[in-house]
Amino acid sequence: NAGVTQTPKFRVLKTGQSMTLLCAQDMNHEYMYWYRQDPGMGLRLIHYSVGEGTTAKGEVPDGYNVSRLKKQNFLLGLESAAPSQTSVYFCASSSGQMGEQFFGPGTRLTVL
Amino acid sequence: GESVGLHLPTLSVQEGDNSIINCAYSNSASDYFIWYKQESGKGPQFIIDIRSNMDKRQGQRVTVLLNKTVKHLSLQIAATQPGDSAVYFCAENIPGGYALNFGKGTSLLVTP
Numbered sequence: 241n242a243g244v245t246q247t248p249k250f251r252v253l254k255t256g257q258s259m260t261l262l263c264a265q266d267m268n269h270e271y272m273y274w275y276r277q278d279p280g281m282g283l284r285l286i287h288y289s290v291g292e293g294t295t296a297k298g299e300v301p302d303g304y305n306v307s308r309l310k311k312q313n314f315l316l317g318l319e320s321a322a323p324s325q326t327s328v329y330f331c332a333s334s335s336g337q338m339g340e341q342f343f344g345p346g347t348r349l350t351v352l
Numbered sequence: 353g354e355s356v357g358l359h360l361p362t363l364s365v366q367e368g369d370n371s372i373i374n375c376a377y378s379n380s381a382s383d384y385f386i387w388y389k390q391e392s393g394k395g396p397q398f399i400i401d402i403r404s405n406m407d408k409r410q411g412q413r414v415t416v417l418l419n420k421t422v423k424h425l426s427l428q429i430a431a432t433q434p435g436d437s438a439v440y441f442c443a444e445n446i447p448g449g450y451a452l453n454f455g456k457g458t459s460l461l462v463t464p
Binding site: 244271273275280281282283284285288290296298330332337338339340341342343344345346 | 361383384386388393394395396397398401441443445450451452454455456457
């Protein structure tokens with residue numbers, strides 16, 4: 241099992257550009273999450289999904305969109321990137337509401 | 353709003369000593385807590401969890417203590433090793449929600 245994988249690992253964008261981050265999990269988990277992590281900060285929840293075809297807003301959803309067309313994939317989109325979105329993005333999945341969340345290796349995004 | 357916080361941002365211990373990392377939480381309704389370890393450049397990794405109906409839970413070299421009276425959580429690492437150097441996060445289950453609320457983290461540095 242690969243667990244949770246994320247692509248790409250690194251990306252540099254110019255202000256106003258768009259991109260999509262891909263998260264994939266092979267554990268048949270229902271729940272998936274996108275977090276961002278900034279220096280000296282904990283993880284802040286952007287969006288999450290409790291099952292295929294469902295998405296919901298987290299703590300910091302502005303400027304991001306998500307889609308969960310397939311159970312194993314959770315996509316995070318930035319329509320018009322801003323320097324404030326420079327961060328490390330982590331995807332996670334879990335089998336239920338409570339319990340361990342399995343994290344991917346992260347995507348380091350820089351917006352110039 | 354209510355949040356999960358950590359008492360100390362950094363902790364330095366000698367190899368072989370025991371480490372204690374503390375966490376204060378303010379949401380009395382939180383019913384589940386997790387400790388994660390994050391090594392540089394990697395995603396958070398699950399260490400141990402505890403439900404609110406327990407006071408103590410032990411794993412391999414780690415123990416989590418929960419004091420609901422003072423809303424305090426601690427992680428004890430026995431015989432700390434260089435490989436334990438990392439940032440440690442506590443997280444609480446958001447009551448009625450679907451995600452975890454993370455603290456800002458404590459950096460543990462193990463010196464020879």
